[in-house]
Amino acid sequence: MDKKLVVGNWKMNLLREEARELSGALVNLLGEGYDACQVVLAPPYTALEVVRNCISASNVDLGAQNVFGEVRGAFTGEVSASMLVDAGCRWVIIGHSERRHILGETNEQIREKVSLSISCGLKIILCVGETEAQREEAIRKSEDVLTRRRFLFSPIRTQMESALRSLDEKQVSDIAIAYEPVWAIGTGKTATSLEIAEIHQYIRELLTEMFPGSGNNVRILYGGSVKTCNIEDIVSVEEVDGVLVGGASLSVDSFFKIIKSVGG
Numbered sequence: 001m002d003k004k005l006v007v008g009n010w011k012m013n014l015l016r017e018e019a020r021e022l023s024g025a026l027v028n029l030l031g032e033g034y035d036a037c038q039v040v041l042a043p044p045y046t047a048l049e050v051v052r053n054c055i056s057a058s059n060v061d062l063g064a065q066n067v068f069g070e071v072r073g074a075f076t077g078e079v080s081a082s083m084l085v086d087a088g089c090r091w092v093i094i095g096h097s098e099r100r101h102i103l104g105e106t107n108e109q110i111r112e113k114v115s116l117s118i119s120c121g122l123k124i125i126l127c128v129g130e131t132e133a134q135r136e137e138a139i140r141k142s143e144d145v146l147t148r149r150r151f152l153f154s155p156i157r158t159q160m161e162s163a164l165r166s167l168d169e170k171q172v173s174d175i176a177i178a179y180e181p182v183w184a185i186g187t188g189k190t191a192t193s194l195e196i197a198e199i200h201q202y203i204r205e206l207l208t209e210m211f212p213g214s215g216n217n218v219r220i221l222y223g224g225s226v227k228t229c230n231i232e233d234i235v236s237v238e239e240v241d242g243v244l245v246g247g248a249s250l251s252v253d254s255f256f257k258i259i260k261s262v263g264g
């Protein structure tokens with residue numbers, strides 16, 4: 001398996017000058033040759049170029065937060081996978097819960113985004129996770145552990161099967177799965193180590209069932225209110241191959257501490 005992966009998702013934050021300062025300060029702190037873990041910055045589209053320039057001499061990679069599922073054409077306001085490559089991106093986040101739940105993205109649209117991005121050579125961070133209502137329903141309906149698990153895992157199975165079904169063994173090695181329980185994103189609530197381990201184990205089982213040759217090499221990240229105060233616990237979970245960080249990636253001090261906790 002590749003090195004652990006730490007992704008900073010800046011969401012709709014930071015003007016270009018702020019983005020330049022933050023990415024420049026991060027590269028200074030890490031040092032240009034830092035490669036104990038793979039770091040990816042995902043700024044808003046408007047700041048891709050300034051961040052690309054700041055990180056160009058380092059091992060930090062550029063990522064986008066979204067992509068459109070068509071090659072080109074009359075899709076006002078959208079950005080294609082080849083445009084992201086042209087802008088210097090190596091990665092793209094697909095299926096983030098804010099896009100699924102606020103912007104109404106469907107599993108079918110996510111599958112199209114995944115397959116076009118892969119064909120353009122982008123690496124993908126595919127986000128999956130259950131809502132609070134789905135988790136509560138699983139707890140309510142569970143007469144036994146197996147039934148609880150079946151209900152809990154069901155939304156994740158649907159999201160993963162739909163997004164990955166057209167990929168082959170080679171293509172899936174360009175994917176990292178980010179398990180992000182929706183109720184933990186931006187809320188300050190974090191899943192416990194046991195909850196994270198249980199879902200990551202399930203995701204691994206599903207990956208190896210779908211891709212017997214390469215499912216074991218796909219990195220599985222955790223995301224959802226990752227902070228300096230909980231990163232040590234999260235990264236000590238054996239099944240965690242990295243983290244997807246929102247709010248705490250907007251401060252150089254906290255993001256740097258998180259990266260060092262993951263990579264050393």
Ligand code: PEP
Nearest residue numbers: 185186223224225246247
């Ligand atoms: C995210 O943006 O994917 C995320 C997990 O956000 P936060 O760390 O702020 O919960």
